[in-house]
Amino acid sequence: xxxxxxxxxxxxxxxxxxxxxxxxxxxxxxxxxxxxxxxxxxxxxxxxxxxxxxxxxxxxxxxxxxxxxxxxxxxxxxxxxxxxxxxxxxxxxxxxxxxxxxxxxxxxxxxxxxxxxxxxxxxxxxxxxxxxxxxxxxxxxxxxxxxxxxxxxxxxxxxxxxxxxxxxxxxxxxxxxxxxxxxxxxxxxxxxxxxxxxxxxxxxxxxxxxxxxxxxxxxxxxxxxxxxxxxxxxxxxxxxxxxxxxxxxxxxxxxxxxxxxxxxxxxxxxxxxxxxxxxxxxxxxxxxxxxxxxxxxx
Amino acid sequence: xxxxxxxxxxxxxxxxxxxxxxxxxxxxxxxxxxxxxxxxxxxxxxxxxxxxxxxxxxxxxxxxxxxxxxxxxxxxxxxxxxxxxxxxxxxxxxxxxxxxxxxxxxxxxxxxxxxxxxxxxxxxxxxxxxxxxxxxxxxxxxxxxxxxxxxxxxxxxxxxxxxxxxxxxxxxxxxxxxxxxxxxxxxxxxxxxxxxxxxxxxxxxxxxxxxxxxxxxxxxxxxxxxxxxxxxxxxxxxxxxxxxxxxxxxxxxxxxxxxxxxxxxxxxxxxxxxxxxxxxxxxxxxxxxxxxxxxxxx
Numbered sequence: 001x002x003x004x005x006x007x008x009x010x011x012x013x014x015x016x017x018x019x020x021x022x023x024x025x026x027x028x029x030x031x032x033x034x035x036x037x038x039x040x041x042x043x044x045x046x047x048x049x050x051x052x053x054x055x056x057x058x059x060x061x062x063x064x065x066x067x068x069x070x071x072x073x074x075x076x077x078x079x080x081x082x083x084x085x086x087x088x089x090x091x092x093x094x095x096x097x098x099x100x101x102x103x104x105x106x107x108x109x110x111x112x113x114x115x116x117x118x119x120x121x122x123x124x125x126x127x128x129x130x131x132x133x134x135x136x137x138x139x140x141x142x143x144x145x146x147x148x149x150x151x152x153x154x155x156x157x158x159x160x161x162x163x164x165x166x167x168x169x170x171x172x173x174x175x176x177x178x179x180x181x182x183x184x185x186x187x188x189x190x191x192x193x194x195x196x197x198x199x200x201x202x203x204x205x206x207x208x209x210x211x212x213x214x215x216x217x218x219x220x221x222x223x224x225x226x227x228x229x230x231x232x233x234x235x236x237x238x239x240x241x242x243x244x245x246x247x248x249x250x251x252x253x254x255x256x257x258x259x260x261x262x263x264x265x266x267x268x269x270x271x272x273x274x275x276x277x278x279x280x281x282x283x284x285x286x287x288x289x290x291x292x293x294x295x296x297x298x
Numbered sequence: 299x300x301x302x303x304x305x306x307x308x309x310x311x312x313x314x315x316x317x318x319x320x321x322x323x324x325x326x327x328x329x330x331x332x333x334x335x336x337x338x339x340x341x342x343x344x345x346x347x348x349x350x351x352x353x354x355x356x357x358x359x360x361x362x363x364x365x366x367x368x369x370x371x372x373x374x375x376x377x378x379x380x381x382x383x384x385x386x387x388x389x390x391x392x393x394x395x396x397x398x399x400x401x402x403x404x405x406x407x408x409x410x411x412x413x414x415x416x417x418x419x420x421x422x423x424x425x426x427x428x429x430x431x432x433x434x435x436x437x438x439x440x441x442x443x444x445x446x447x448x449x450x451x452x453x454x455x456x457x458x459x460x461x462x463x464x465x466x467x468x469x470x471x472x473x474x475x476x477x478x479x480x481x482x483x484x485x486x487x488x489x490x491x492x493x494x495x496x497x498x499x500x501x502x503x504x505x506x507x508x509x510x511x512x513x514x515x516x517x518x519x520x521x522x523x524x525x526x527x528x529x530x531x532x533x534x535x536x537x538x539x540x541x542x543x544x545x546x547x548x549x550x551x552x553x554x555x556x557x558x559x560x561x562x563x564x565x566x567x568x569x570x571x572x573x574x575x576x577x578x579x580x581x582x583x584x585x586x587x588x589x590x591x592x593x594x595x596x
Contacts, residue, residue: 179591182557183516211550211587212557215512218481245591252509259480259510289509293477293543 004263005221006042007250008173008203008229009035011278012063013044013078014247015235017056019282025059029066031278035232036073038270040250044097045075048084061091076137080111085125089132096129097137097173098122100164102157103146106177110141119163126167138164139205143174143189144181144216154192165197172202173229176216179209179245186216190223203227206248208234213248214256221260228253233275234287249288251275269294302561303519304340305548306471306501306527307333309576310361311342311376312545313533315354317580323357327364329576333530334371336568338548342395343373346382359389374435378409383423387430394427395435395471396420398462400455401444404475408439417461424465436462437503441472441487442479442514452490463495470500471527474514477507477543484514488521501525504546506532506585511546512554519558526551531573532585547586549573567592 012032016023023031028046035043045067046060060077067075076095079085088096100118101107107115129136142149143157161172174189186204193202204220204227206213217228230250237246254268268290275291286292310330314321321329326344333341343365344358358375365373374393377383386394398416399405405413427434440447441455459470472487484502491500502518502525504511515526528548535544552566566588573589584590 182554184558208587209591210553211509211512211547212554214509215516215554218513218516249509255508256480256510256513260482289507293507 003226004265005257006227007040007253007264007266008042008044008076008227009040009232009250010044010205010229010247011035011231011233011235011250013047013057014229015231015233017047017054018236018246019056021282022056022058023278023281025062026066027281028059029063031232031274032063032075033067033070034274034277035271036070038274039264039266041072041265042074042076042095045077047078047080048087048091048093049078049080061087064091064093074135076135079125081121082124085128089128089134093134095135095137096125097139098125098164098169099139099141100160101141102152102160103142103149105148106142106146109148115160119167122164122167126169130168136169137171137173138167138169139173139175140164141175141177144176144185145178147178154189157189158192158196161193162196165201170201171227172197173205173227174202175205175229176207176213179207179212181206181216182212183215183219187219187223190220190225194223199224200226203229205229207245208237208248208252209245214252217248217253218256221262230254232271233279233291235278237287246287249275249286249291251286251288251290251294255290301524303555304525305338305551305562305564306340306342306374306525307338307530307548308342308503308527308545309333309529309531309533309548311345311355312527313529313531315345315352316534316544317354319580320354320356321576321579323360324364325579326357327361329530329572330361330373331365332572332575333569334368336572337562337564339370339563340372340374340393343375345376345378346385346389346391347376347378359385362389362391372433374433377423379419380422383426387426387432391432393433393435394423395437396423396462396467397437397439398458399439400450400458401440401447403446404440404444407446413458417465420462420465424467428466434467435469435471436465436467437471437473438462439473439475442474442483443476445476452487455487456490456494459491460494463499468499469525470495471503471525472500473503473527474505474511477505477510479504479514480510481513481517485517485521488518488523492521497522498524501527503527505543506535506546506550507543512550515546515551516554519560528552530569531577531589533576535585544585547573547584547589549584549586549588549592553588
């Protein structure tokens with residue numbers, strides 16, 4: 001299983017937007033830049049959403065404008081609707097992400113529209129992005145379970161993922177939003193999707209709510225998935241808060257991938273330093289076991 | 299991969315002996331009994347070791363004598379030397395465990411003797427246990443890495459495990475004592491050992507220091523391992539203490555096994571309650587993500 005894995009660092013976006021305290025844009029830009037310097041080639045830099053709804057992502061345009069280009073590094077931003085897309089384009093974004101859901105109820109609660117309506121919103125974004133030469137990543141949330149509906153039929157995930165694929169997304173990120181999935185379900189999902197689209201277009205985006213993320217990722221790697229979304233310090237989940245459901249930590253995934261002999265081009269020690277620094281900013285220890293273990297050793 | 303998995307609950311021994319505060323024997327007995335009532339059929343009840351060296355295990359005879367027999371439930375205790383064995387037998391133990399190491403330096407530091415000398419100590423225990431009709435489990439520590447030596451050659455693990463097997467241990471528990479192993483190494487170890495002894499005699503005993511335990515267990519399950527050592531609430535590792543290296547939590551393993559459709563006979567909800575209770579006794583939240591997530595939901 002020796003191979004190359006691309007990590008998509010989502011801490012500065014999916015992580016920080018779920019933290020109770022907001023980090024100012026200038027500091028977020030420093031975080032993004034440090035992650036890129038550590039070898040991460042995809043660093044989600046922000047979200048173009050209502051600052052009232054998500055104050056943690058306010059000033060994402062400032063984050064983008066503060067970043068100096070680095071060769072081979074992309075800074076995608078979340079643009080859930082047309083307004084967000086226009087703002088991201090105006091801010092110079094070259095990579096955006098749209099956010100679909102495999103659960104009707106989650107889609108309604110999260111984006112205030114049906115799944116069908118969410119695709120109506122995506123169409124003009126995809127068309128504009130094609131004209132603008134902007135790459136679009138497609139997220140699918142709730143792929144292994146929904147907080148409202150419970151089990152999500154695999155056919156529904158395939159339907160949504162296929163539609164994003166056919167619309168022209170360059171990658172489909174499969175989100176276990178509430179971390180309830182286990183390895184067999186993760187593996188089955190990938191196996192099913194492989195029949196519909198190239199496995200190289202699939203990314204695994206797992207939250208570690210029940211501690212299952214690494215086992216699930218291992219099963220996905222065995223199925224050929226080679227893109228993994230991770231969050232430095234496990235941002236988005238606080239080790240003190242009961243039930244907080246952060247993204248799987250970049251450090252924990254790196255520790256595993258290094259052990260599996262898979263290349264990432266990412267420097268684990270540098271990521272640990274960044275994890276310590278951003279955790280200090282947030283006033284708590286990293287949620288990542290690898291970070292805590294390595295920091296205790298130093 | 300539908301199958302039956304036996305969990306060996308080590309929280310009351312391996313877990314509690316690594317906690318900073320001691321739990322009195324009567325309370326430990328209640329913990330052991332509650333775990334058995336939750337469906338765990340092997341519950342490590344204590345260690346017959348020097349109370350000066352390991353005060354947390356003082357009164358293990360009291361723990362055993364406080365337990366009422368339950369059909370089909372075994373209460374193994376750790377007996378690292380002859381003195382411990384005699385005390386355990388006198389206390390009525392029917393299952394004991396001996397503790398070997400795959401690392402020479404760890405063996406010296408931990409038991410003050412060489413690996414060869416440790417086997418000299420095991421011989422009279424094995425002989426007496428055979429006469430006494432007492433079952434002996436063999437632990438091998440440092441199977442995926444040593445805190446002093448770093449990498450541990452797989453051949454050394456095979457050597458130690460084989461010797462315990464040939465001596466008559468009914469099961470060989472492979473301990474990743476410092477939690478540095480990753481899935482490929484865990485898988486390779488099991489693959490190699492399967493050539494020497496039946497896979498049904500192997501148990502996986504993983505610490506979750508770097509968050510790798512579940513992924514490693516998943517790899518071992520794929521290789522046919524069906525016995526897993528776990529610790530309720532992830533006892534032995536404190537979520538507040540940086541770098542604390544507890545056993546993998548019973549709840550996290552159960553969540554995975556339930557998702558994989560593997561039967562354990564253990565009631566997850568009951569284990570969560572026990573985890574909450576013993577964590578309250580220790581004055582901190584459970585180290586298990588599943589316990590924290592489920593307790594937050596309730």
